[in-house]
Every structure is written in C-alpha cells, then in structure tokens.
Amino acid sequence: MTVWDDLVGQEKVSAVLDAAARDADALVTATTAQQPPPQASKMTHAWLFTGPPGAGRNQAARAFAAALQCVSPDRALGGAPGCGFCDGCHTALLGTHADVTTVAAVGSEILVKDMRDTVRKSFTAPANGRWQIILVEDAERLNEKSANAVLKAVEEPAPRTVWLLCAPSIEDVLPTIRSRCRHLNLRTPSVDAVADMLVRRDGIEPGVAATVARATQGHVDRARRLATDQAARERRAAVLRLPLRLDEVGACLKAAQELVDAAAEDAKQLAEEMDGKETEELKAALGAAQGGRMPRGT
Structure with missing residues (x-):
C-alpha cells in the first residue's frame, strides 16, 4: 500500500x-x-x-x-x-x-x-x-x-x-x-478500474462491484458508498421502479413524496458520516486518537 x-x-x-x-x-x-x-x-x-x-x-x-x-x-x-x-x-x-x-x-x-x-x-x-x-x-x-x-x-x-x-x-x-x-x-476512471478497486480494497463481491461502478459512471466515492451500503442500494432500486407505478395522478404524487423521502434519508446519512469523520479528525488533532485523553475544556 x-x-x-x-x-x-x-x-x-x-x-x-x-x-x-x-x-x-x-x-x-x-x-x-x-x-x-x-x-x-x-x-x-x-x-x-x-x-x-x-x-x-x-x-x-x-x-x-x-x-x-x-x-x-x-x-x-x-x-x-x-x-x-x-x-x-x-x-x-x-x-x-x-x-x-x-x-x-x-x-x-x-x-x-x-x-x-x-x-x-x-x-x-x-x-x-x-x-x-x-x-x-x-x-x-x-x-x-x-x-x-x-x-x-x-x-x-x-x-x-x-x-x-x-x-x-x-x-x-x-x-x-x-x-x-x-x-x-485527471480523467473519469473506467468502470473496470472502479470495480477492481472495490473488489481489491473493500472486499466487494465482483458482481456487485461491477453493477455499482456502472451505475455511478466511474464516480469513485459514490460507487464505494453504494457498494458498502445495502440500504442505499435498496433505495436506488426502489426509485428506479417508480415509473412502473405511474398510472394516475395519485400515484405520481405518492412517487414524488417517496423521492423526497429517499433524498432526505440519503442527505441525513451523508451528514452523519461527515459528522463522524470530522469528529474523529478533531480527536486526532487534539491527541485523543487510539485511546488518548482529550485535553481539558474540550
């Protein structure tokens, strides 16, 4: 490495x-x-x-x-x-x-x-x-x-x-x-390169890695998130199935609400992940990494 x-x-x-x-x-x-x-x-x-x-x-x-x-x-x-x-x-x-x-x-x-x-x-x-x-x-x-x-x-x-x-x-x-x-x-990575990275570094099953790499069009961060988050994959699959249900106005309104809810859930999860990452980085900067003690007053 x-x-x-x-x-x-x-x-x-x-x-x-x-x-x-x-x-x-x-x-x-x-x-x-x-x-x-x-x-x-x-x-x-x-x-x-x-x-x-x-x-x-x-x-x-x-x-x-x-x-x-x-x-x-x-x-x-x-x-x-x-x-x-x-x-x-x-x-x-x-x-x-x-x-x-x-x-x-x-x-x-x-x-x-x-x-x-x-x-x-x-x-x-x-x-x-x-x-x-x-x-x-x-x-x-x-x-x-x-x-x-x-x-x-x-x-x-x-x-x-x-x-x-x-x-x-x-x-x-x-x-x-x-x-x-x-x-x-820098160029957009190929689908094969992203899939290979997911398999080699994150241990993702090859079929799943290839699917998410194609779905995210070579976007590395999005591919990794989709590959490692089952709930995110399920939300994406549900969104892709929505057009099959649009046969009346009521269904359209319900589908629109589901899209809003899915986007809100994704945003909430990303915010929580970012908050956790920033918290760990702050702890490391203050010397509290790997079980160290935080300075007084923090």
Whole structure:
C-alpha cells in the first residue's frame, strides 16, 4: 500500500507525482545536508489539479501532500516517498498535519478574509514537516480579492512552500494563477478500474462491484458508498421502479413524496458520516486518537 493506491485509474498522474515527490525528497535532503540542490528537478512550487466530479482531484492533491511529508526510514535505503504508513503520510492523509493547510469553500465563494492567515502561513518555514503545503480544494470559488492574494503568494513563494489547487477545469482558475502552476488533468476512471478497486480494497463481491461502478459512471466515492451500503442500494432500486407505478395522478404524487423521502434519508446519512469523520479528525488533532485523553475544556 502506498499513498497512490487511492488514485483509481490515474496511473499517468500517479507517475508524475511520484517522480516529483522523489525529486522533492532529494531537494530537502540536499538542503538539510547543505549540499547543492539536484539539477533538472521535476518538483515545482505550484500545482493545479483538474478533472470531473469523482475523478479524485482532491484525493490526488492530498496523496501528493502525504508523499511530500513522508518520513519513512525506507527513503534512506532508496525507497520512494509516500509509504502511506509513517506519521507524515498518515497525518497528511487524515488532514491533521501541522504543515498541511486545507482551504475549502464554506459558501459560494472563498473570501479574502478566509485566505489572509493561510497566505501569511505560506511564507513561513515548515514547523515539523518537510514542506509547508497549502491545499485549496475549491480554487474555482476564489473571488477576485482572494484570488489576487493567492496570486501574490504563488508568484513569490517561500523556498519550502507548495501550493496545490483543485478545480473542475483549467478555465475555472484565473489565467495569471494557472500560468504559474503545473497542470495535471485527471480523467473519469473506467468502470473496470472502479470495480477492481472495490473488489481489491473493500472486499466487494465482483458482481456487485461491477453493477455499482456502472451505475455511478466511474464516480469513485459514490460507487464505494453504494457498494458498502445495502440500504442505499435498496433505495436506488426502489426509485428506479417508480415509473412502473405511474398510472394516475395519485400515484405520481405518492412517487414524488417517496423521492423526497429517499433524498432526505440519503442527505441525513451523508451528514452523519461527515459528522463522524470530522469528529474523529478533531480527536486526532487534539491527541485523543487510539485511546488518548482529550485535553481539558474540550
């Protein structure tokens, strides 16, 4: 297992990021040893990840962040960064690494007031990790002022700072910003690739894996949820059967209500899952993971 294993159907992107992470590791090692930096490095200070929903652009950026922060001792023996198990990889993937800052839109825009502290942090040296990493999950939602703040930081970054921007398409990002980034475009994974991932990693029965992969059209997160949630599959099957019952106005009204109820149940379940995930991440950030005690006052 490595940090690249979650990038389903993105072999070319994984290869590019792996090569950049290796050069980034060599650069940090040379700097620490006060040696000349390696020549012709594939590492750069700003990256732009684009791709359709479900392609995994945020996952790719976070996997890259983990590889950059990897502290596995195997690296000294010629191993590649991005083991997926060391403290650097684990906390970066979990979202609790002190030197990996994630910015996501809360509303329709990312406001400049939400970016000031992040931009300021981007000019500081890493506190514990090997790089200071800023991951903007919704770069397309930067408004004019916040985008200009990011532009200034990307134009003259600190020596050990990396910007990772994610957006649906390259056109969603200001030309002045994207011109300073290395662009990686992710594609929608094939149905076979998603089905193989579900079987190999989640232990899903092959027939079920193939069915949900086709139903979700290569959207990895939706496929995994449908494959692992029997109730979600039953709700989907019930919705697909609704047209067979529409023979009068009363049936149409009843079917409409059932659609509303199914959507509400799905939304409730997703909210509960997200709440649980955020609770666990907060516990880990406060040092309460694996049976540790929460600080007083929390």
